[in-house]
Amino acid sequence: MITENDKLSDLISKNIDLLPVVHRLGLSTQIGEKTIHEVCTLHKKDLKFILGILNTYSSADYLPNPENVELTQLIEFLSKTHEFHKHTTIPRLYASLEQLKKLLPNEKRLIIIENFLNKYIAKLLAHIDFEEKEIFPLAGKKFNQEEKSQSPNLKKLFKQHTNVENELSDFKIILIRHIPADADMELIHDLLHTLAHFENEQRDHARFEDKILIPKLFALQSN
Amino acid sequence: MQTGNSVIIHKSAIIQQGLKSILLSRNIGICDILNEIPDCAILSNWKNFLLLVDTLYANEISKHLRILQKNGTTVIGIGTNGFLSEPVFCFDDVIDINENTELILQRISGYVLRVSGIKPNNQLSPRETEILSLVAQGFSNKQIAEHNFISIHTVITHRKNITYKLGIKSISGLTLYAALNNLVDTHR
Incomplete structure (x- = not known):
């Protein structure tokens, strides 16, 4: 379990895949010898929220107490994650595949794999678009009685994640x-x-949305 | 060493003995050979069993289906020509006794592994390969059932076995697997 007194540099050193997460949280500069508490104070970040994110991305069994997760901060983080995948992860996947194709121009299976990847990415981008346009704006919305009784989009989201x-x-x-x-x-x-x-990032991203974001949005709709 | 718990329920002594020799040739354990469906008290004791049952007992099996499914028992109908004219929903699969012995063995062995909880190798049976190919071509369970003269329930069982053997859960993943293994025409 990561606590406020742990050094951020030690954490990243143990799990280098946390670096992009730390960057999206706006904590990747002036890390030095500072503890998480000190880095949060320096960058004026919500310590409870940051600890919740870092622990979730470090342990597959951990989820923060939803009360410690403020909706606007969570959505901002999830949106940055979308941007990271669109502008970093997906181009990186295609770059590796392109290099493989150049080295093995006669390997027909790579064409089949590329076709699969194209379809998968198209579906993923549509899913991201759906979240950005249909789900995230629900956080700042006032619901009328009719809307409160219908929440098909939230139910659809869970199935898409699987x-x-x-x-x-x-x-x-x-x-x-x-x-x-x-x-x-x-x-x-x-x-x-x-x-x-x-895959790991998607799993943790979906856990946040399924277990924290969706219940919080449901609660907003039923209030 | 013998694997699995199987029970043969068939009126014909010839078919009983034939199935027995097929099962024993693969070291598949046989707990009992019966002429008819036993009462509910005995049926409810069978946990993770493989039942090879005459398709003529479909109605009686249907009455006990809930308890059999709850206990993880797999029920294979043993039929003769003509039984496929109507889909039989209570069976996980139906085997025609006129089929080639090797094919019967291959199919039964797959179910034995399933009820025994043993992870099989990823070799699909010819029937599973055919169904995978149809899934990859976008056919629905209903269309596959009609195409193969089997029940939708049987198609779902085959699909579960395919996923179990290959470790691939999504339809897109199965389609990619089928394309890479030349089970579908990728140029269409």
Whole structure:
């Protein structure tokens, strides 16, 4: 369990995949020898919220007390995560695949894999768009009686998460089983590492939305 | 060492003995061979069993379906030509006794592994491969059932077995697997 007295640099050193999360939280500069409490004070951040995010991304079993998670801050963080995937993770996946294709121009399976990736990314971007346009704005909305009795979008979100997670996990398993014999192992490793990191991030992102965001939005609608 | 708990329920002594020799050839454990469906008290003691039952007992099996499913028992109908004219919903699968012995064995072995909780190798049976190909081509469970003259319940069972064996959960993942293994025409 990560506490306010832990040094942020130690945390990142133990789990380098936390660095993009720390960056999205606006804490990636002037880390030095500072504890999480000190970094939060320096950057004027909500300590309870930051600890909730860091612990969730460090442990698959952890979820913060929803009362310690302020809705506007959570949505801002989730939106930054979307941006990170759109502008960093997805281009990185395509870059690895492009390099593989250049090295193995006659490998037809790479075309099949690229087709799958294209469809998956299109679905993921539509899902992100749906969250940005339909779900996140619910946080600042006043609901009338009719709207309070209907919340189909929130129910739809949960199902979409399961699909998005399963497809990414399936993709990784299938890629491992079909590594071309003459492929550059470093490239394959890069691709699989990006996928595994993406899968973990998606899982934690969906946990926040399913277990904290959606119940909070439901509560807003029923008040 | 024998694997699994199976029970054969069939009136024909010839079919009983035939099934027995098939099961024993693969070291599949046989707990009992019966002529008819026993009473509910006995049925409810069967946990994670594999039942090979004459399709003529479909109505009686249907009456006990809830307890059988609750106990993790898999029920395979053993039929003869013509039984496929109507879908039989109470069976996880239906095997025609006229089928090739090797095919019967392959299908039964898959179910034995399932009730025994043993992770099988990822080798799909010919029937599962055919169903995977249809899933990858976008056919619905209903269309697949009609195409193969089997119940939707049987299609769902095959799909569960496919996912279990391959470790692939999503339809997109199954489609990618099928394409990479040349089970569908990727140029269409």
